[in-house]
Each structure stands twice: as structure tokens, then as C-alpha cells.
Amino acid sequence: MQRVATGHYEITTTAGESVRSFVPDPLPPHPSLDLGGQGQALKDRALLACGRLDGVSALLPDPELFLYAYVRREALLSSQIEGTQSSLSDLLLFELEEAPGVPFDDVVEVSSYVAALEHGLARMASGFPLSSRLLREIHEVLLARGRGADRMPGQFRRSQNWIGGTRPGNARFVPPPPGLVEGCMAELERFIHADDDLPVLVKAALAHVQFETIHPFLDGNGRLGRLLIVLMLVDGGILRQPLLYLSLFFKQHRSRYYELLDEVRQQGDWEAWIAFFLEGVESTAAAAVDSAHRLLELFRSDEMKLTGLGRSGTSLRQVYASLRQRPLVGIPQLAARAQVSFPTAAKAMERLVALGIAREVTGGRRNRVFAYDAYIAILGEGAEPL
Structure with missing residues (x-):
């Protein structure tokens, strides 16, 4: 043509x-x-x-x-x-x-x-x-x-x-x-x-x-x-x-x-x-x-790490669910989203860090920010600055 x-x-x-x-x-x-x-x-x-x-x-x-x-x-x-x-x-x-x-x-x-x-x-x-x-x-x-x-x-x-x-x-x-x-x-x-x-x-x-x-x-x-x-x-x-x-x-x-x-x-x-x-x-x-699919597999794998934790498991799962919603977050926002107290959110986040799920990114003692690294890595593929 x-x-x-x-x-x-x-x-x-x-x-x-x-x-x-x-x-x-x-x-x-x-x-x-x-x-x-x-x-x-x-x-x-x-x-x-x-x-x-x-x-x-x-x-x-x-x-x-x-x-x-x-x-x-x-x-x-x-x-x-x-x-x-x-x-x-x-x-x-x-x-x-x-x-x-x-x-x-x-x-x-x-x-x-x-x-x-x-x-x-x-x-x-x-x-x-x-x-x-x-x-x-x-x-x-x-x-x-x-x-x-x-x-x-x-x-x-x-x-x-x-x-x-x-x-x-x-x-x-x-x-x-x-x-x-x-x-x-x-x-x-x-x-x-x-x-x-x-x-x-x-x-x-x-x-x-x-x-x-x-x-x-x-x-x-x-x-x-x-x-x-x-x-x-x-x-x-x-x-x-x-x-x-x-x-x-x-x-x-x-x-x-x-x-x-x-x-x-x-x-x-x-x-x-x-x-x-x-x-x-x-x-x-x-x-x-x-x-x-990779996110689903990540969530399943990390949720398995939260089983068998006794009474603390409930609040830990609530905080983890909030971290999935906002994969880079501070404790005040996390506590508000999970509907738990600041100390409970802070303690749960320390546990998530110990389990290798989250990481503290600021290096400070105040206004700390935590990242769900594996989640951000999956979404960030190909999105590196030119």
C-alpha cells in the first residue's frame, strides 16, 4: 500500500x-x-x-x-x-x-x-x-x-x-x-x-x-x-x-x-x-x-516467618500488613495504619528487622525510617535513573 x-x-x-x-x-x-x-x-x-x-x-x-x-x-x-x-x-x-x-x-x-x-x-x-x-x-x-x-x-x-x-x-x-x-x-x-x-x-x-x-x-x-x-x-x-x-x-x-x-x-x-x-x-x-506473582511469593515467604510467635504474633502481623501497604515508612505512620501503639509498632518493627524482612535506612535514633527492601527491589527493576 x-x-x-x-x-x-x-x-x-x-x-x-x-x-x-x-x-x-x-x-x-x-x-x-x-x-x-x-x-x-x-x-x-x-x-x-x-x-x-x-x-x-x-x-x-x-x-x-x-x-x-x-x-x-x-x-x-x-x-x-x-x-x-x-x-x-x-x-x-x-x-x-x-x-x-x-x-x-x-x-x-x-x-x-x-x-x-x-x-x-x-x-x-x-x-x-x-x-x-x-x-x-x-x-x-x-x-x-x-x-x-x-x-x-x-x-x-x-x-x-x-x-x-x-x-x-x-x-x-x-x-x-x-x-x-x-x-x-x-x-x-x-x-x-x-x-x-x-x-x-x-x-x-x-x-x-x-x-x-x-x-x-x-x-x-x-x-x-x-x-x-x-x-x-x-x-x-x-x-x-x-x-x-x-x-x-x-x-x-x-x-x-x-x-x-x-x-x-x-x-x-x-x-x-x-x-x-x-x-x-x-x-x-x-x-x-x-x-x-513475585510479590505474592514474597508475601507468602515472609508471612511464614511470622508463624508460631505466640501472643506477639497478632500485632506483628498487623504491622507487617501495614509495611506491605507502604514499603518505606516511619514508626508513627506504621502505628496509625496498623492501629497499634507507638511502642508496639516499634517493637514489632525491630522484630521484622531481626527476621530480615525490613531494614532501617536513616541510621539515626530519631525519626527512623524502615524499608521493605525486597518489595522495593521488585518494583524498582528498570526504574534506576538513566
Whole structure:
């Protein structure tokens, strides 16, 4: 099938120089997609992997427990692609108010991503549609604090941006002129909600490229474009819980990712991009299922260490259950969550340390913080700073 560029160029003047900015055609692609037998097989495997992930989350003692840590892992990975240098432990420490010494700007950026995702999911759960308005709301939360707070949070850009290079004239890619952004986003919203026969996974793949091409905000486009994927999968009923994130796959295949975006724009090769996207969905979902099973095995193994401890066993199990909910925590928070006294929580935590389940990480005598190292290690795989 003969493919051509998926948009046209507008010639504008920015900062006194002529600029060619790319304006994408509305979705869906024309001519229609031709996924072929291999593409259909990829789609089926990706969908099956998503189903397994949705099912395994129900096996966890508390699905919210896995969701809490997994969302934070995604926030970390997505922000790392943009250049932050935080770790999962940094973020969990930051969320403990008394924990000192965490790199502020980087971790605020990651924390804001968590808040943005949670805001979007809560709004959708209340019946608010996935729309340009909701994306602007999420963007406002995403850039509310730290770097980017002065980059028009919650508003479409009113000036020209670009990707790569020092100015639009020597950039690798220049998105649409600001006057066309709102119209392009309205078209994207119409596509997302169109009653067509495109599978949800394919629509999410197409919408992600379109959003990245429009680049509607001055900052935060990459993070919000990756968030759009999971929001569409939840909205489309592929996942009940937001547990599928492609940031690690994109991080591991950054060069190919950018090459494929360019090939879509210049040559209309949507099929190659969709194949890459579906491979990412399948491998990412399979990895998340593996993480969930390993967590279950970890919990079973550590719970076995808590048997036969007499009367102290009850409070110890309560404290251990709270540590599973927050794998990096101080004694006051632990006591409140386990609904036991401070001395009881402290004594139980000392026992968990002796059993090799927990570790004290501050080295101090006051405001001590304890980590469930094995849990954090499983969730932190691949989330090391670039």
C-alpha cells in the first residue's frame, strides 16, 4: 500500500525566521490501516496479556497495595525519560514528611505525576469524559509544583515550541503553530470518542502519536502523552486498574520510538508504529504479571516467618500488613495504619528487622525510617535513573 505524509507544513515566522511547522491530518489514517495477519496476531496477544494482568491483580491480598507502588514506579520512569534522576526510594521518602535529604526538584516532578494520574482517574470514575478539558486539568496538576510551574499549567500553548535544536529554525521537529492547537486537539477528542470499529489498543496507539505530534503544551507533553495511553485503556474497558504503563518499554527503546514517530509523520507508516506499540503492551503486561506473582511469593515467604510467635504474633502481623501497604515508612505512620501503639509498632518493627524482612535506612535514633527492601527491589527493576 502506498503511504504518504500524515499532515502538511505551515510556513510561519517565529523570532524573525521562517519556520516549517507540521500540522497532522485528523485521525483515523487514510487509507485505512492494514494490520494484516501478523498485526492481528500481535493485537490478540497484547489483548490476552492485558487480560492476564487484569486477572492477576485480583489475586493480590489488596489490589490497591500493588497499584500504590506500581503507579509510583510509572511516575518515576515517565519522569526519567524527561531527565529526572530520582529513584523509587527517593519518591517514597519524599512522601514521608519528616524524611530529609531528597532531591527536591526531581522528586516533586515525579510526585506531581502521581497526583496528575490520580486526578484523571478520579474524574473519569465520576463520569467525566476523557477530553481536552480533562487533559488540561491533568496538565495543571502535573505542572503545579517544581520545574514547569511557570510554563502555563493547564493551558494550551500560545507560542511556538519545538523538539531538538536551539530554535525552531534548526529543530528536529516543529509541531503545529499555536493558533491551530485547539482545533487539532478538538479533532483528537472526536477521534477518541468516535463510534468506529478500531480496537481500543489500536486507538490508543494512534492517539498517542497524534498527541505527541500536536505537542499542545509548553512543557509536560511527553509525560501527558504517556498518561493518555493508560487513561484510554481504562476508559475503554481493557483494564479495570491502571496497571499497564509503557514508559519502561519506551525508555529501553528510545531511539526506535522516535524513529517510528518520524516515519508516521513523513511516510504514513502507521502499521510499523502499531506493531511496535502492541509489542510494548504485550511485554509490559507480561512483566507486570511476573512482578505481581513475585510479590505474592514474597508475601507468602515472609508471612511464614511470622508463624508460631505466640501472643506477639497478632500485632506483628498487623504491622507487617501495614509495611506491605507502604514499603518505606516511619514508626508513627506504621502505628496509625496498623492501629497499634507507638511502642508496639516499634517493637514489632525491630522484630521484622531481626527476621530480615525490613531494614532501617536513616541510621539515626530519631525519626527512623524502615524499608521493605525486597518489595522495593521488585518494583524498582528498570526504574534506576538513566
